[in-house]
Amino acid sequence: MRLPESQVAVLNAASATDERTIAQLAEATDQKPETVTGAVFDLRDEGLVSVTETAEESVELTDEGVEYADEGLPEVRLYRAALDVGDGDAVPMGQVIGASSLGGPQVDIALSNFARKGYGHIDSGELAPDADADPDADEEAAALAALDAGESVDADVLDQLESRKLVVRHERTIRAVTLTDEGVTALMEGVEAAETVDRLTPEMLTSGEWEDVEFTEYNVEADAPEARGGKKHILRQTADRVKDVLTGMGFAEMEGPHADADFWINDCLFMPQDHPARTHWDRFALDVPPMEDIPEDLIDNVRDAHLNGVGDDGDGYHSPWSEDFARAIALRGHTTSLSMRYLSGHEVGELEPPQRYFSVEKVYRNDTLDPTHLLEFYQIEGWVMAEDLSVRDLMGTFEEFYSHFGITDIQFKPHYNPYTEPSFELFGRHPETGELIEIGNSGMFREEVLRPLGVECDVMAWGLALERLLMLMYGFDDIRDVHGTLCDLDLLRETEVLK
Amino acid sequence: MPVVDVQPDELRRLTGHEDKSDEEFKDDLFALGLEFEGVTDDGAFQLEFGPDRLDRLSVEGVARSLRYQYGDARGVSVPNTNDPDWTFVVDDDVPDERPYVTGAVVRGVDLDDAALDSLIQLQEKLHATMGRKRAKGAIGIHDLTMLKGDVLSENASGNSITYTGIEPDGDTFVALDSNDELTPAEVLEQHDTGRKYADLVSEYDRYPAIYDEIGLFSFPPVINGRRTEVSTDSRDLLVELTGTDQWTIDRMCNIICYALAARGATIEEVEVQYETGTVAKPDFEVETKHVSHDRIETVLGVELEMDEVIDLFERSGLDANAELAEETVYEVSIPPYRVDVLHPLDLVDDVGRAYGFNELEPRYPDVGTVGQRHERSRLEDAVRTSLVGLGFEDLLNFHMISEEENYERMDVEVGSDVPASEASGSSPEQRSGGVLGGGEPASITEPYSEDYTMLRTWVLPSLTMVLENNTHRAYPQDLAEIGHVAHRDDDENTRVAEARHVAAVLARHDATYEDAKARLAALCRDFDAELETPVTEHPSFIDGRTAAVVIDGEEVGVVGELHPKVIVDHDLELPVAAFEFDLSALA
Incomplete structure (x- = not known):
């Protein structure tokens, strides 16, 4: 069995019979307690150790407590100084304090505890030590010394020390670890340490070392640095979709x-x-x-169609033609010029029915430039x-074409x-809002359009602005944010792609 | 698209449907093709419709169409006309540019404010549409009682007015909305309406003028005289129209006469005395066209009974007689206010509207064809996919640009695409040694604004402008566009040489020539094209860091680091590497 190094060490240090605490295991394996804790939990999850948890109170000396443990309690030091200076008699306070080398707040602490603990009296600025007092029997001092040595002390004296802020008490969970039967079995069968690594390297892959390593864990929820790739323009994506649908329809x-x-732009169209x-x-x-x-x-x-019309009963326009x-x-102004070129037979030869043709290309209109109108835009023509x-x-x-864009309930308004x-x-019907919206212009080409081009059968046609389709699908407010210099x-980078 | 203002109360009165609600009217009007656009300050519907049924340019015409829709009226209706009392004499001096006149006398009109407003609106709308802003036809309506006809010598009982032409300062009159005696030439300079329409006649040697016995009373197509101004007190009217086409002004006249007749007026003919002969106006002749039953069924895609078809014609305000031969053909009569029937198919459309196009069941046409993309479009798409794969943001810019952006800000000179050594040479296609983007502009005669005066000759100016407008956005900015470019070339049939260029910019703090070339090379590899980059010069790029793009042995573009003066001029603060070449090189 291969396990991470930290787990192997813990497994070896643990016993099937004696509980070992995390602290003990940390000392035994020379690892940090948090590392040991992590290893213990992993081992428990694998069923190799069992863990019992007990709540334990620990007591820690404060900085002040540590100082008094070293140098003695201030009241004791005051008492000893008074004995030294006055040889048992009352002496002026200032003299004693000077001799005791106490300073700052310690003076007040010493004075208040001096009397409370019966080390003597303070009267009219003089300090009278009680010769019978025994500083060596001071239970607070003894308790401090015991705690400093890692021993436990009586609860009452602990309360006193806590009230003097010389100790703090902690509640903590002590985890004790014992090997399970599986753990013992694993150890008997042999456990080897596996290496943990930060990055997978090419060398690891070629050497096969990857099989023996454990990967350190990342914080996979943390934000990653922003990545950005190129993206087809959203209007191109829309055009591609239209082209896909139309080629699919033949x-x-x-x-x-x-x-x-x-x-080609207008006269052939009988304009x-x-x-x-x-x-x-x-x-x-x-x-x-x-x-x-x-x-x-x-x-x-x-020219003849414009001036005289087409057919026996046809009339022309009462307009000059130059x-x-x-x-x-x-x-x-529209890509219908392409339709005229193709229908005339001058682009790809004479066309025999049936035929279907389309274009998604730019047209130019000298219209007002505003959020929904451009001077040049893409026209879908078919x-x-x-x-x-x-x-x-x-x-x-x-109906077939628009259904591919989620637009249904097509209405035909005579025009x-x-x-x-x-x-x-x-x-x-708008796919999102449900309102009835204009989505194109269509019709059957007039005979005045078709006959001069030499087309004897019927042709139906329609046109629609690609930008309009885009705005319907994406809800852009201002088409200029997308199309043009x-x-x-940021808008282009963040726009959702067309699915 | 024309918009007509219609008071719903007038619609109620003229249709006889006093109980119709506004909402019901809106639905009925939509079915006729009149779209409700809003309401005016005084509560009139604003209705927009296609410019075919110009007989609906007033509430009277709209009401007539509704009455057919409701079945209250059927078939063709022609107003009775009384015999002429007035003659329009067209004399020799009439301007050659505007030789035609027509008109009518209308008696017994009851012009309340609404009716007068409607008449004025109809006149204005006809001017704007059929009249081509009065150039093709202009209408003058006069209070008949203010006119004193010349007594014609041959016919002691008749009256006449004379349509003639006068010198620009040949006479004076007081125009509408004026108090001053002015000559026609002065009207064109001093009167608001005169100034507005001055262009229509200012080139004429003689100005159009209409006289009665008292004198000049109308200066068509500019303005009427104040003497004959129509008011709500007017009872008898004289309508005159002048123009450049007889048919057009006759139909405009018919639409006005039908509108007034709908309000109970009586139409009285006038005689128009041309040098070539005398004709009676208005011309209410009912024309006929023929359409086969079979054609109607084919276009609508449904089978119909003959009676049903005739009924549909009559509900459209037409009359139809079936002529039964090998195939059923209808002889269809068309009322003289219709201006949109040029071909029998226009009558099929009327049948379809009466039937209700939305009643038809859509069907997918059962004809098989093969769909495919155009070769050029596929190539463009493939190159765009490669560019995006190389990390470029695909852009789409306008083809129209200003000369300043296209040439000056890129430091490129017009006409520099052909090197001096080859300028007189044979092949203008070969740009070898010339400056990419330096072609002659295909300029727009009347541009929308100074920002769009020509077609761009190359794409990099557009991309540089995008960089300029996005300095607040995160870098690097790697942008590409495959786009249309064009320059003037008189050898082309269209006089414009059009192409698609592939262009890219890399704007980043450490951009170098190498960055651009690396991506260009990757692109060429995708298309199995051999790339060479011999040193060259281009004014937009730094000398010594610029190469010609030579693909499969042909020079097709340029690659390099943009010159600092171009960068700084576009308010950029980092280096830009770029390339541009002709898309067809990758074909």
């Missing part, structure tokens, strides 16, 4: 330019050129030359192309967009 990701011609959202104060036009390369047939088709405006370059889609398909798709019909604002690193 959507493929789109990619395309942030700076694009208004043709009239005099639409308020296309005015200069709503878009970020770039100070660059117009786009040259746009397929001419596409331009013709789109090719120059269409070619002007701006930052995209669309489904298939023959004969109905609004029920659209509803089913969104107007220039590029979709029917159109719906999407409302859903005014971000708060």
Whole structure:
């Protein structure tokens, strides 16, 4: 059997027949009493020793008690000095005190006990020692001397010493240890000391020494120094989640330019050129030359849709349409520009139904910058192309998508967009607060959008700000704390990750 | 989105549902797509709705829609019109830029305060929406009794007014809210409303003007004369609209006429005498479009009976006649106040709304497709995962930035991305020897603020700004961003070269070149990319502690210790090691 060194020593010092106290074992093993106590408890837990506990009173001399034990009680010293000076006669007090070399409070102590214990009289400033008194028989002095020697004394005299604050009494538990039968057996079979270590070292692992060591115990509840690792931005985590859900639902990701011609951003979407959202104060036009390369047939088709509508009964907008405006370059106000590029067949070739595509990318709006609106934010955009889609398909798709974010009870509020019909604002039940909140905009692309692009089947689409989804899920008050150069690193560091 | 203020008491009166509570109205309005946004000081509902049904821009239009919803009204309704007494003569001098006019005479109006407020609101809302802030169409409403028509020589019984154009200082009149005789040009300078709309006509050679026998009484699209001002005492009105598109002003006129007719007024036609011929206005012609039964069923995803469809049309304020051929097709009549029906599908939407879209059972479309991430997006994600594994805090900054932050505070010069030796050379893609971040800016013509005037050409300025704004936070601050950058490049179809850069900063009291390079090397190892770091110079970095990032033989970025002047300029008090390179190098 291998045990820590301290336990081995205690086991060897203990007896099966005689009780040994902790103090005795400490002396016998040359270890600190607290170490022995710890070892004894561990050994008891292993069943190798038994421990009996008795309450015991111990008496300890105070500093003052120790002094008197050495130098004698002040009243005794006063008595002896009086005898020396006056040779049995009364002598002036000052003379005696000087001879006794008592000082300070000891003088008062000496004087009050002198009379009480019958060492003599004090009268008119003179001290008269009683020649019959026997300082050697002073029981307080004897008791002090006995205590100093570790002997016990009578309880009455102990009370007197305690009242004079020369001793203090302690209640303490005395633990007495005896070997159990198992302990005896273990000792007979042989017990070896195991080493205790602070740190596990590579050498211990390679040498196999770890098998023989005991590890010192740490305070495992104490605080550890702060550790910090990197972490994906919370908005990226949210985007990843959205991408996971959408790819799982069969959507493929789109990619395309942030700076694009208004043709792709707005004209293909059947947004009239005099639409308020296309005015200069709503878009970020770039100070660059117009786009040259746009397929001419596409331009013709789109212009015709704007001016004359699509189909036998179609009407166009009663708004002017300028090719120059269409070619002007701006930052995209929505990623629907990507959808237009893909649907036109100019991005990944002509698309045959069915198709599902998505994007989670940045868009730019010349809106007011405030806690819930940014000039640039992430738009979730998705669309489904298939023959004969109905609004029920659209509803089913969104119910599925939002359910992955805990948003249920989706409501479809009929709405107007220039590029979709029917159109719906999407409302859903907030996962925490339960209130009905706007969660997106959706619809079936108009024929005026699809036919000029050469798409003959149906396409349904929807859009939603990723930041809005994030704020719903995390309850951030100010999106600027998270997104942009005014971000708060502590907030990012402390934000819970998305599970 | 337009917002219209509607007094609930007016709604009760105009719908005839005197017992409806405010709450019931709110629910009914929500079902129509009008969202309750709040209450005005005098108790009116503020209702927001999509800018399609502009016929709902007043309480009269909202009440009409509710009456259809309640089933109190069905099908198309067209107000009766009386024969014309007034003629609008359009003469040769009319400004070419604003040649069109329309209008109506409205008799027997009962304008209490609420009705007058509603009329003024409708006028303003139509200006803001269809009228494109009066540029496309502007409305003038006049007290008819204050007008004295010119007697037309051919027709002794009729009256006329004349739409013409005059010199900016060619005449004077007293405008609304004014006491002074001013010329149109003076109105544009001195009158509040004049100043507000001056841009609309200031470029015109001749200003639009409308005359009666007494003289100039309207200066469209800017302001009316005070003489013909409408009050609660007015009983007969003359409505005139001028604009750049006949259809647009005709429809605006129709919406106003329908609103006044709903209050019991009688609409009287006017004749508009263009040089090309005379036309009667308002134009209450009912248009028709055709939509198949099959299409309605497909879009809604439900099967419907023909009677049911016709009923739904009528409850939407439309009329439908079924034409039974091989497939059932409805000929649908559309009332002249509708401005949103461009295509038969718009009628299907009306059927859906009347049916109740929320009555439809959602279903997951039964079509199979394969989902996948874009290659670029996967690469970006993989690099981000590696950076986070290296201990970097992943950041996300704006793409828009100021020139000061992008160039000046980083000590980088505009156009320095191409070295002098190659500036006239062939390939602008090659930045070899040029300064990373030194590309020409893709500038925003009309920025939101001076902080966002261009797209960033590189990412390190953003990261340095984050360090600057977080000096009160614990160090080390190891930050990374994979982000979009762009610079002007006229050879690109979009005139802007866009890319994604990988950038990182290590701000710590003992940061050195080695710290940055070690992490850069680790990143390259993850992507099996060969990294070389030949010495280079970059104005943002300390000379002798700066290297070009060369990955698989191509120079794609820079690594080094940020120059103390950049550090100090960003109020930082510790060294910063950094790198930035083009993401595609790890592809």
